[in-house]
Amino acid sequence: MTLRVPPGTSAGSFIIVPEPSLSNDSPISESNFKALIPLAAATCVNIIGLGIVIPLLPFAVKEAGGGDFEAAAIFSVFSACSLLSAPLWGRLSDRIGRKPVMIISVLATVISYLWLANADTQLAIFLSRAFAGFTAGWLATSQAFVADVTTSEDRAKGMGMLGAAFGIGFTIGPAIGATAVGGDHPDFAFPSYISAGCAVVGLLITSLLVKEPARHRVHQADMAEKALKVAKEPWLLRLLVPFFLVSLVFTGVEGTLALWGAHVLDIGPRDIGYFLAFAGVINAIVQGGLVGRMSKKIGEARVAFIGALALMLSVISLSFVTQYYWLALPMALLAIAMGFHNPAMQSLMSRQAPEGLKGTVMGTAQSTSSLARIAGPALAGLALEHIDVSAQFWIGFVILIPVLFMILALGRNRATAEQRG
Numbered sequence: 001m002t003l004r005v006p007p008g009t010s011a012g013s014f015i016i017v018p019e020p021s022l023s024n025d026s027p028i029s030e031s032n033f034k035a036l037i038p039l040a041a042a043t044c045v046n047i048i049g050l051g052i053v054i055p056l057l058p059f060a061v062k063e064a065g066g067g068d069f070e071a072a073a074i075f076s077v078f079s080a081c082s083l084l085s086a087p088l089w090g091r092l093s094d095r096i097g098r099k100p101v102m103i104i105s106v107l108a109t110v111i112s113y114l115w116l117a118n119a120d121t122q123l124a125i126f127l128s129r130a131f132a133g134f135t136a137g138w139l140a141t142s143q144a145f146v147a148d149v150t151t152s153e154d155r156a157k158g159m160g161m162l163g164a165a166f167g168i169g170f171t172i173g174p175a176i177g178a179t180a181v182g183g184d185h186p187d188f189a190f191p192s193y194i195s196a197g198c199a200v201v202g203l204l205i206t207s208l209l210v211k212e213p214a215r216h217r218v219h220q221a222d223m224a225e226k227a228l229k230v231a232k233e234p235w236l237l238r239l240l241v242p243f244f245l246v247s248l249v250f251t252g253v254e255g256t257l258a259l260w261g262a263h264v265l266d267i268g269p270r271d272i273g274y275f276l277a278f279a280g281v282i283n284a285i286v287q288g289g290l291v292g293r294m295s296k297k298i299g300e301a302r303v304a305f306i307g308a309l310a311l312m313l314s315v316i317s318l319s320f321v322t323q324y325y326w327l328a329l330p331m332a333l334l335a336i337a338m339g340f341h342n343p344a345m346q347s348l349m350s351r352q353a354p355e356g357l358k359g360t361v362m363g364t365a366q367s368t369s370s371l372a373r374i375a376g377p378a379l380a381g382l383a384l385e386h387i388d389v390s391a392q393f394w395i396g397f398v399i400l401i402p403v404l405f406m407i408l409a410l411g412r413n414r415a416t417a418e419q420r421g
Contacts, residue, residue, distance in 0.1 A: 038209035044165035049198030051173015055273035058258040072381025079373035081133030089137030108135035117192035148213035171280030178273025242406040247372035249396035255377025279335040286339030300344040301411030307341025319390040
């Protein structure tokens with residue numbers, strides 16, 4: 001998701017997964033580029049560690065005696081704790097500096113992976129992931145760092161560098177996790193130790209190479225006033241509702257994919273990891289330039305519509321998959337969906353936001369996405385456990401029907417406004 005942060009934005013306002021900008025083509029300055037290289041490297045290694053454990057988490061919960069709901073809700077726990085702690089880490093980094101907060105939070109992340117590696121009960125697994133989410137301050141602070149060292153002209157490119165680090169990490173991580181966990185007799189501890197090692201590497205890069213930037217500060221009262229002003233804008237609601245619903249469906253699929261695969265295809269964490277890595281490659285191709293070129297040619301609203309339509313096709317095709325290799329098609333559609341939809345919707349929000357409120361608007365979008373990441377896996381897990389193994393896909397399909405009409409309306413409203421202008 002594209003984040004455009006104006007000077008003065010605290011680390012408390014952050015986007016979980018930044019994506020390349022659609023509209024800023026100016027080259028980033030050499031000094032800023034050099035400052036961002038160590039940060040991007042540390043972020044990439046940390047995300048690799050996170051990506052390693054994602055395929056195995058639902059299976060680890062199931063092995064510890066959990067049901068399908070608990071196995072899906074493990075993702076909700078991390079997201080909820082990240083959302084709750086983000087403002088705390090933001091204020092702390094404003095007070096003591098970005099680098100110290102990144103060092104503290106990455107060190108805590110190392111501990112969380114070691115905790116997960118030795119967790120042998122449901123409670124221990126959930127507590128380790130809650131601790132990981134609560135201490136994931138390096139996510140928010142990394143983005144605040146970019147805002148500190150870049151100007152308004154090259155900030156989008158800086159966020160694009162960070163987004164590239166995320167994309168690489170979430171492609172390499174699941175592949176490593178799939179290989180490390182094993183096949184018939186999965187070893188859930190070994191991948192967690194590898195993740196801890198990745199976090200240690202990220203900690204060393206941060207400690208030795210990342211330089212503390214000059215920080216931009218913002219008064220919390222000003223942020224609250226701006227947030228209240230933004231909340232009253234009807235145009236934002238028309239964007240946030242479809243954005244939230246698409247994120248809700250996507251995170252529901254993401255959170256239950258492993259469980260569904262185990263029930264229907266009898267596959268384990270290794271297979272899920274490889275399919276996630278495959279989806280990561282497709283997503284990288286889409287975001288590497290295709291989405292930007294299509295947005296310039298047909299407009300963001302139509303690109304967002306294509307993304308939502310691809311997600312609808314993905315969820316409906318998943319419900320009909322009965323053979324292992326057939327899973328490649330819905331996984332590719334899933335990657336295309338989010339590669340198109342999220343950057344396009346974020347760009348629409350940024351374009352329509354008044355100049356002084358862009359950061360607040362993007363922070364509001366992040367909060368919306370975070371709420372979807374909390375609710376999506378848990379609700380989809382309930383549907384899978386209590387209705388049918390594919391119920392979450394059919395429910396997602398129904399939810400996306402009005403979303404398509406909402407996005408079509410966005411395109412028509414924008415075209416009308418441009419004609420009047």
